[in-house]
Amino acid sequence: MARKYAIRIAIGLVAVIAVFVGVFTALVQFIPFDTTKLQSMTTPTVVYGDNGQTMLQIAAPGESDLTYQQIPKVLQNALVATEDHNFWNSSSVDVRGILRAAFVDLWSGSLSQGGSTIQEQLAKIVFLNDKKTFSRKIQQVVLGVQINRHYTKQEILTMYLNKVYLGEGATGVEQAAQRYFGIDLRKDPHLTLDQAALLAGLPQAPSAYDPLQNPHAALTRRNEVLQNMVKYGYISQAQATAAEKQGLGVSYHALPDDPWESNPILMNFLLDYLQNHMPNGESITPQQVEQGGLKIYTTLDPKVQQAVDTVFGSTNYNGDFPGPTSGTIVEGAGIFVDPKTGGILGAAGSRGQDAVALGYDRVYAKSSPGSSIKPIIDYAPAIQSGNWGPNSILNNAPQTFPGNYRPSNWEGEGPTRVTLQYALTQSQNIASVWLLQQIGLQTGIQFAENDGITFTDQEKNELCAAIGCEDVTPAQMAQAYEPFDDNGVQMQEHLVNKIVNQEGNVIYQYQPSSKQVMTQQTAQTMTQLMEDVVQNGTGTRAQVPGWGVAGKTGTVQYDTSESHPDWIRNGWFDGYTPTMVGSIYIGYDNTDAEHHLEWTTLDPSANCAMIFSDIVKLAVQGETPQQFNIQPSQQTPQPNQNTQNAVTNLTASWNAAANAVQLSWQTSLTGTKSFVIERSTVSAPAGGQGSSQMEQIGQVSTTTFDDSSVQLGGTYTYVVQAVDPTTGSPIGQAQSVTVTVQAPGVGTGGGPGNSTGGGLGGQGTGNGTAPGTGPGTGPGTGGNVTGGAPGPGNETGGGGSNTTNSTPTTGSGGGNSTGGGSGNNGGVLGGL
Numbered sequence: 001m002a003r004k005y006a007i008r009i010a011i012g013l014v015a016v017i018a019v020f021v022g023v024f025t026a027l028v029q030f031i032p033f034d035t036t037k038l039q040s041m042t043t044p045t046v047v048y049g050d051n052g053q054t055m056l057q058i059a060a061p062g063e064s065d066l067t068y069q070q071i072p073k074v075l076q077n078a079l080v081a082t083e084d085h086n087f088w089n090s091s092s093v094d095v096r097g098i099l100r101a102a103f104v105d106l107w108s109g110s111l112s113q114g115g116s117t118i119q120e121q122l123a124k125i126v127f128l129n130d131k132k133t134f135s136r137k138i139q140q141v142v143l144g145v146q147i148n149r150h151y152t153k154q155e156i157l158t159m160y161l162n163k164v165y166l167g168e169g170a171t172g173v174e175q176a177a178q179r180y181f182g183i184d185l186r187k188d189p190h191l192t193l194d195q196a197a198l199l200a201g202l203p204q205a206p207s208a209y210d211p212l213q214n215p216h217a218a219l220t221r222r223n224e225v226l227q228n229m230v231k232y233g234y235i236s237q238a239q240a241t242a243a244e245k246q247g248l249g250v251s252y253h254a255l256p257d258d259p260w261e262s263n264p265i266l267m268n269f270l271l272d273y274l275q276n277h278m279p280n281g282e283s284i285t286p287q288q289v290e291q292g293g294l295k296i297y298t299t300l301d302p303k304v305q306q307a308v309d310t311v312f313g314s315t316n317y318n319g320d321f322p323g324p325t326s327g328t329i330v331e332g333a334g335i336f337v338d339p340k341t342g343g344i345l346g347a348a349g350s351r352g353q354d355a356v357a358l359g360y361d362r363v364y365a366k367s368s369p370g371s372s373i374k375p376i377i378d379y380a381p382a383i384q385s386g387n388w389g390p391n392s393i394l395n396n397a398p399q400t401f402p403g404n405y406r407p408s409n410w411e412g413e414g415p416t417r418v419t420l421q422y423a424l425t426q427s428q429n430i431a432s433v434w435l436l437q438q439i440g441l442q443t444g445i446q447f448a449e450n451d452g453i454t455f456t457d458q459e460k461n462e463l464c465a466a467i468g469c470e471d472v473t474p475a476q477m478a479q480a481y482e483p484f485d486d487n488g489v490q491m492q493e494h495l496v497n498k499i500v501n502q503e504g505n506v507i508y509q510y511q512p513s514s515k516q517v518m519t520q521q522t523a524q525t526m527t528q529l530m531e532d533v534v535q536n537g538t539g540t541r542a543q544v545p546g547w548g549v550a551g552k553t554g555t556v557q558y559d560t561s562e563s564h565p566d567w568i569r570n571g572w573f574d575g576y577t578p579t580m581v582g583s584i585y586i587g588y589d590n591t592d593a594e595h596h597l598e599w600t601t602l603d604p605s606a607n608c609a610m611i612f613s614d615i616v617k618l619a620v621q622g623e624t625p626q627q628f629n630i631q632p633s634q635q636t637p638q639p640n641q642n643t644q645n646a647v648t649n650l651t652a653s654w655n656a657a658a659n660a661v662q663l664s665w666q667t668s669l670t671g672t673k674s675f676v677i678e679r680s681t682v683s684a685p686a687g688g689q690g691s692s693q694m695e696q697i698g699q700v701s702t703t704t705f706d707d708s709s710v711q712l713g714g715t716y717t718y719v720v721q722a723v724d725p726t727t728g729s730p731i732g733q734a735q736s737v738t739v740t741v742q743a744p745g746v747g748t749g750g751g752p753g754n755s756t757g758g759g760l761g762g763q764g765t766g767n768g769t770a771p772g773t774g775p776g777t778g779p780g781t782g783g784n785v786t787g788g789a790p791g792p793g794n795e796t797g798g799g800g801s802n803t804t805n806s807t808p809t810t811g812s813g814g815g816n817s818t819g820g821g822s823g824n825n826g827g828v829l830g831g832l
Contacts, residue, residue: 050345061292078200081229308334320607330586368570372605381443389699
């Protein structure tokens, strides 16, 4: 029985193998094989700006191809021993390797195993991308067989070593030997054993084994290669041991006509964008770009990019950046975008001093934005709602918000009541958090998300989002500020319009995308507010002579403790002119006690504003200055509204329970409406302080307002003005009333002195005589009022102008108080 099963299994295996061989043979015969793709590319990749000007020219690796004789034998041996030890005496298919890799991949559910011969690796470099799938693995094997049929082993190895990417922008061993060791193999085709082993170890993972960035990993990998060479008989153990004692001996060397040398800032940003940040998940790898033959048409403005390169790359502008701590330069990033198209005009993901090939790109690195997020999450959605305007009053008094959150203002406590415009211009944190609470945290979050800002689930439920506890990138901030500069429209941010390959075929075409994030009026109101930030607020160093500039600063504290009040984690300035939007960020990638910014003579956000200003100044040289085109408000009073009666029947009364003067009025306005309340002190109480100037104390959409900030014995004039809720423009005539807050007297009639006493007479319209000096004994003579409110003690109504008599009302409260009223505005405030 067992023998029968064994025979059946054997027959089954033979059948499977026969089918596999037949299918594989058919694939080899019928899958197209284009040998021209293996020919060395000598046409460079060219990167064009938006005006057709060449921004970069990236030489094809074929220009530095070596012949077989120019490749040191020790390097050939090191590579073969490590990548494919059967290369010289086998076919292109490593059957055992493929079976082993297939078993591991199937068992683990991954595609981590290689099992590739040098022929297959060459096929992947030339014909395929790096995406690992079983179908591509089959294609790779088939193409490897076809390569083996058409070329000798010497030709295959030469092509591979000329095309393989070896890190730090070096493609092929000629560039790698020059990059790491400064050796020109064309002139002197010799490498030491340890140098050859180092290069042979790089193809598996060029970044992980980069000897300049990861020397320990590179040393370990080099020694593995040396032991492989011992294992397969290329060198003795003694030779390997001697080579292992050598240091890496590497340093960065420039390559001839290398764009990494001439423009590392742009190269790094370009290659990172192409691989990781193109719309819709499109991707072009650095290897594809550096293989040559592509024409990349970008949105870059040569003047803007040159300005960015100069400020971020030249030591002439080191003064724009804060001084280093512990000798490490402050890192940073900047990006500028055309608000009309979304095209990236210029960008830097690093400064020139720390630019490395395929290094960290801070344009797309996340960090807390500080107060520069306020226009996006607090102020724009508030104005968009129609319930808030520049003159709206915000609560800026120290207070604790839900979640025991207690923010503070940068200058200390600050004014307790401020206008919305003041809060944004002077970057008041408490008022901003209060405003977000008023409009609703989720309202602000949803507005910001629609504007391109992303949040974690935790960030969506924290009021600190109002002042920048979420994480964003400079690219996100530039795109989020775009609608402010283009009447509320946001164009999709992008760098590349089109890519054409060596055959002239378009392999990528950008498709424009836009959305309306806010209304035109909201965008223009925000622009006016942020112009004030630059003209009079925290962003004054962003000014550009003759140009309209709007924007917002952002500063993030090192920590919340009081032990480091001047330590700063990072700084921002996000702003725009009529022609470009920019986001500037500075800070350390890893902030600690030795690596942080400091607020000494200058807030680091002011450094960001300086960087923005200097880039714009360089970019717009020779251009006619422009100002923002702010259109008059398109809102008009709704039909059938009598704007002359926007505010009527203004009255005031004292509410002892609320301890406040209560104002109320009527209006003929319908729909969305808003009223600004102003107050001046006519006379202050003994020892008190007041101002004879009108100051805004509130803005409401209702027809009532409570003022609890009055002082006993003071006389105050209130003015109520209807305004357009979007623009703040006045509607109709203002109305006013003057009141005196009387101290409580000694009760002699009707009840105890502190009983609820008199109120306030109505508004007078005629020119009255001086206020009464004693208790009223008859009807008050107020203007157009309907009756004086109860007075203290035996007072009967307030005096006023000599016009219409009011109905007397006998007081029921405290003792004797001075009665009467003031000439123009009638009634008085009685006892408490």
